[in-house]
Amino acid sequence: MRYGMVIDLKRCVGCNACTLACRAKNGTPAGIHYHRVEKREVGKYPTARMEFRPIPCMHCQRPACLEVCPTGATYKRSDGLVLIDQNICIGCRYCVLACPYEARQSLARIENYFGFGMKTPYETMKHSDLDAGTAVKCDFCADRLEEGLMPACVDTCPTQARTFGDLDDPASEVAALVVRNRGTVLREELGTKPSVYYIDG
Amino acid sequence: MGKTEGQKSWGWPVVIYVFLAGCGGGTFIFSYLLTILGRYEPVAGIGLLIGPVLVGIGSLLLMFDLGSPVRCYRLFTAPGTLVSSWMARGAWILTAFIILGLAYALPTLAFFEWLPWNKTSVPGLIIGAAAAFLALIVPIYPGFLLGVIRSVPLWNTPVLPPLFFLSGLDTGVALLALVSVVYRAVVGVEGFHLLGAGDIVLIVLLLITLLAYLEIVRQGGITAAESVRLLKRPLFIVGAIVCGMLVPLALLIVSAFASNTATVVAIEGFAGILVLLGGLLLRYSVVTSGVRLAVR
Numbered sequence: 001m002r003y004g005m006v007i008d009l010k011r012c013v014g015c016n017a018c019t020l021a022c023r024a025k026n027g028t029p030a031g032i033h034y035h036r037v038e039k040r041e042v043g044k045y046p047t048a049r050m051e052f053r054p055i056p057c058m059h060c061q062r063p064a065c066l067e068v069c070p071t072g073a074t075y076k077r078s079d080g081l082v083l084i085d086q087n088i089c090i091g092c093r094y095c096v097l098a099c100p101y102e103a104r105q106s107l108a109r110i111e112n113y114f115g116f117g118m119k120t121p122y123e124t125m126k127h128s129d130l131d132a133g134t135a136v137k138c139d140f141c142a143d144r145l146e147e148g149l150m151p152a153c154v155d156t157c158p159t160q161a162r163t164f165g166d167l168d169d170p171a172s173e174v175a176a177l178v179v180r181n182r183g184t185v186l187r188e189e190l191g192t193k194p195s196v197y198y199i200d201g
Numbered sequence: 202m203g204k205t206e207g208q209k210s211w212g213w214p215v216v217i218y219v220f221l222a223g224c225g226g227g228t229f230i231f232s233y234l235l236t237i238l239g240r241y242e243p244v245a246g247i248g249l250l251i252g253p254v255l256v257g258i259g260s261l262l263l264m265f266d267l268g269s270p271v272r273c274y275r276l277f278t279a280p281g282t283l284v285s286s287w288m289a290r291g292a293w294i295l296t297a298f299i300i301l302g303l304a305y306a307l308p309t310l311a312f313f314e315w316l317p318w319n320k321t322s323v324p325g326l327i328i329g330a331a332a333a334f335l336a337l338i339v340p341i342y343p344g345f346l347l348g349v350i351r352s353v354p355l356w357n358t359p360v361l362p363p364l365f366f367l368s369g370l371d372t373g374v375a376l377l378a379l380v381s382v383v384y385r386a387v388v389g390v391e392g393f394h395l396l397g398a399g400d401i402v403l404i405v406l407l408l409i410t411l412l413a414y415l416e417i418v419r420q421g422g423i424t425a426a427e428s429v430r431l432l433k434r435p436l437f438i439v440g441a442i443v444c445g446m447l448v449p450l451a452l453l454i455v456s457a458f459a460s461n462t463a464t465v466v467a468i469e470g471f472a473g474i475l476v477l478l479g480g481l482l483l484r485y486s487v488v489t490s491g492v493r494l495a496v497r
Contacts, residue, residue: 070289072279091268093210094288100352101496133268186497190351
């Protein structure tokens with residue numbers, strides 16, 4: 001079992017609905033994002049175009065963050081998810097530095113969006129799961145997976161650019177997509193073996 | 202291409218810690234050697250004490266730099282992480298050095314005479330040897346801590362541990378020279394010349410290592426080249442290299458030919474301060490100029 005994701009860059013239009021779905025679902029504090037979309041220009045005039053690349057946590061098979069974690073707060077589950085135990089993390093930020101995908105952030109303070117120190121009831125509820133002074137990141141919506149749902153970003157994507165499933169199962173759609181489209185991973189040379197594949201545009 | 206900037210995760214507390222670890226470890230090593238040789242007793246005794254105290258201050262800085270300092274005990278409760286994490290290893294190395302180093306140095310003080318060992322008894326000799334061994338590792342360890350991070354090419358090089366080690370020894374000798382200024386009557390011109398000769402050798406080795414580091418890392422790719430460009434600020438060129446290495450090197454060579462005690466003491470003391478400042482600026486430059494690899 002190895003949960004993974006395939007993101008088809010030919011379909012991605014850079015709308016950031018995934019980023020917003022992630023924020024809405026996780027109630028991330030101001031300045032914290034578990035997901036982002038990087039954009040850059042590729043090619044040269046007259047064939048130049050924008051490339052949008054959504055970047056969640058790669059849930060690597062050989063995670064650089066897990067290697068450096070001194071407390072065992074970062075762990076890898078048998079289903080491939082790389083998670084952080086918020087009760088153990090000491091906030092040394094070694095993993096934030098080590099992750100080549102900048103998927104982790106240090107949650108120094110829990111701040112809300114709307115000022116005046118007033119949190120919405122939803123923020124209050126979501127922030128109670130978080131612990132200031134620890135590292136945070138995308139967890140592939142582990143709680144939604146338990147309920148049999150897809151991660152929020154996958155469900156939201158209006159162009160269906162994202163596919164989620166078990167990469168170890170040859171019959172799964174994700175595994176087929178990777179093979180059929182020669183899926184690539186980011187920074188393969190670092191040997192982290194990410195579980196998020198891209199179909200390049 | 203976005204603007205180039207160094208990593209923002211680790212700042213001043215880590216810079217000062219890396220400096221103090223090098224300086225404290227270096228001071229202890231040379232004080233231990235002097236103790237074994239039975240020379241310049243008061244300087245060596247104070248050096249043995251300063252070493253673990255500096256490393257202790259640095260470690261406390263690291264602790265308060267944590268997001269959750271109250272949880273720092275967790276560094277010691279997950280032995281499984283020792284397999285891969287240099288920070289977990291470092292926590293044990295630093296703690297062991299501080300305890301053993303103090304255990305070796307304290308019986309010299311009148312207040313701690315009740316301790317059942319001293320520098321010449323068998324338990325004391327064992328404690329001293331163990332502490333000296335750890336003192337060799339303490340200045341190198343930050344080089345591994347930063348060096349294993351593959352996403353920061355400026356750090357991810359085998360030259361970093363020896364660079365930190367040599368700079369640590371260099372600042373250790375400089376601190377001992379400053380202590381010697383206080384005990385100049387005991388140390389004498391001959392002693393200052395000995396310290397100076399040691400420092401000259403270390404500065405030359407450090408310059409060679411630093412040049413190799415900059416030149417070889419610079420060829421390591423776009424991000425590495427950007428890091429080196431960011432590193433070469435006036436603070437680094439003028440502060441760390443000219444004021445922290447070249448000027449003290451010249452001063453120490455001059456003082457090697459001087460025989461007037463007052464002149465030698467003044468030059469060695471001034472050179473010592475410059476070397477310490479240079480060591481701090483070198484750490485600051487290397488830690489803050491670490492540019493992260495682009496994600497793709």
